[in-house]
Amino acid sequence: MDRPSDRTPQLLLLVAGAKGAIGTTLAATVAAMQKTPQLVLPGLTTADKFLFLGECPSVAMAGWDKSDDEIIGAIARHGVLPEEMWRPHESRLARLSVFNAPDATCTMAEQVKQLRADIRQCRKRHPDARPVMVNLLPAAYDISDPARYTTVDQLLSKAGTGILPDLAYVVAAIGAGIPVVNFTPNTVELPAICDLAVAKGVPIAGRDGKTGQTYFKVVLASALKARGLYVDGWYSLNILGNADGLNLMDPDHARGKLNNKTHLLDDILGYPVGERYGRSAHKVHIDYHPPRGDAKEAWDVIDIRGIFGMPMSLRLNLQGRDSILAAPMALDLARWAAALQAAGFAGPVPDLGFYFKKPVGSDAPVTFENQLAALDRLESRIESRIHERSHGNR
Numbered sequence: 259m260d261r262p263s264d265r266t267p268q269l270l271l272l273v274a275g276a277k278g279a280i281g282t283t284l285a286a287t288v289a290a291m292q293k294t295p296q297l298v299l300p301g302l303t304t305a306d307k308f309l310f311l312g313e314c315p316s317v318a319m320a321g322w323d324k325s326d327d328e329i330i331g332a333i334a335r336h337g338v339l340p341e342e343m344w345r346p347h348e349s350r351l352a353r354l355s356v357f358n359a360p361d362a363t364c365t366m367a368e369q370v371k372q373l374r375a376d377i378r379q380c381r382k383r384h385p386d387a388r389p390v391m392v393n394l395l396p397a398a399y400d401i402s403d404p405a406r407y408t409t410v411d412q413l414l415s416k417a418g419t420g421i422l423p424d425l426a427y428v429v430a431a432i433g434a435g436i437p438v439v440n441f442t443p444n445t446v447e448l449p450a451i452c453d454l455a456v457a458k459g460v461p462i463a464g465r466d467g468k469t470g471q472t473y474f475k476v477v478l479a480s481a482l483k484a485r486g487l488y489v490d491g492w493y494s495l496n497i498l499g500n501a502d503g504l505n506l507m508d509p510d511h512a513r514g515k516l517n518n519k520t521h522l523l524d525d526i527l528g529y530p531v532g533e534r535y536g537r538s539a540h541k542v543h544i545d546y547h548p549p550r551g552d553a554k555e556a557w558d559v560i561d562i563r564g565i566f567g568m569p570m571s572l573r574l575n576l577q578g579r580d581s582i583l584a585a586p587m588a589l590d591l592a593r594w595a596a597a598l599q600a601a602g603f604a605g606p607v608p609d610l611g612f613y614f615k616k617p618v619g620s621d622a623p624v625t626f627e628n629q630l631a632a633l634d635r636l637e638s639r640i641e642s643r644i645h646e647r648s649h650g651n652r
């Protein structure tokens with residue numbers, strides 16, 4: 259008779275940007291889970307959910323990157339984890355398949371072809387696993403007019419730097435029936451891609467992981483709104499010294515992220531912050547500060563008013579760690595995506611708004627309490643559909 263671990267399918271993370279700060283932290287997380295799950299599982303929101311996917315540690319990972327570093331070298335270079343945390347898992351980490359990124363000068367059709375061949379190899383290696391594409395590429399220019407690509411064929415004929423590299427990964431995954439988690443601020447959820455996802459029966463979760471400052475902003479703004487405290491101004495500053503921080507110094511690359519960080523406050527409160535002054539009083543600054551590495555620091559100064567317009571204020575100082583916050587979320591999201599697909603959900607999933615700065619799809623919940631409630635409802639819907647399916651199959 260099969261042992262339970264022989265029957266349970268594994269989750270297979272297919273990571274675009276596998277040698278980046280989050281990608282390597284995710285790799286170390288997946289490796290550590292096999293030996294020392296107690297270091298990781300308490301930090302996951304899905305550890306006790308979706309057990310039909312298999313035990314939580316039952317995860318494999320592969321991916322793509324354009325860096326020539328060995329994965330071990332990349333882990334050391336990012337310096338997210340002290341060596342004693344990842345060295346015991348070195349041999350497992352070294353076995354991870356990281357393919358070369360497709361050549362961006364080729365057409366997207368050629369890039370997708372290469373990626374599909376790589377995906378087939380990964381599937382052969384892990385035949386029982388449920389694959390999920392996790393997009394961890396760098397923040398890129400914002401596609402201000404996503405509607406201009408009305409068909410996937412239009413995308414496939416494009417080549418070169420004028421097109422978001424993420425799109426090749428997303429099209430390859432969806433074409434292969436693989437769900438997508440878009441952790442980046444990049445707009446991959448073009449109408450044509452969403453239509454393809456629905457046709458192929460794959461969910462898309464995104465976009466822009468809500469890891470640190472913005473997560474606490476949503477919590478606090480929701481709490482202030484619930485108490486009828488008027489937000490007069492919100493000043494947010496971030497310093498970070500990793501590659502993401504350096505990349506965000508390019509205003510074109512930062513635009514999408516800054517928009518995502520800014521808009522959600524007005525949406526939660528239901529009024530534009532700064533309306534009294536005739537200009538926005540919600541400011542968000544990101545500054546690259548090399549000495550900090552991945553140890554990001556964020557400050558928020560929040561000006562509020564109570565009855566009689568009496569002013570008060572609040573200060574928040576987060577001394578975070580970017581990739582330590584992000585990696586478990588990426589893993590959680592992959593589990594959600596796999597569970598959603600198993601339950602027959604397809605297309606963008608706005609009810610995953612808890613995890614994202616800019617949830618895709620219409621009617622995404624905006625306040626913290628609504629985001630939590632939406633997650634609970636989504637989990638119940640998944641469980642009941644899985645239950646119905648397994649009974650229907652008897």
Ligand SMILES: NC(=O)c1ccc[n+]([C@@H]2O[C@H](COP(=O)([O-])OP(=O)(O)OC[C@H]3O[C@@H](n4cnc5c(N)ncnc54)[C@H](O)[C@@H]3O)[C@@H](O)[C@H]2O)c1
Pocket residue numbers: 274275276277278279280281322323324325359360393394395396397423441442443466467468469470500501502505580581583584
């Ligand atoms: N860390 C956080 O808290 C957080 C929060 C929200 C969103 N994000 C987003 O997550 C993404 C990843 O962040 P990170 O800190 O790991 O970034 P990173 O710059 O460290 O990693 C990106 C990786 O992608 C690789 N890459 C670049 N172009 C590629 C291509 N065409 N194909 C394959 N690989 C390619 C790079 O070589 C690098 O290894 C970024 O878009 C970031 O904005 C991060």
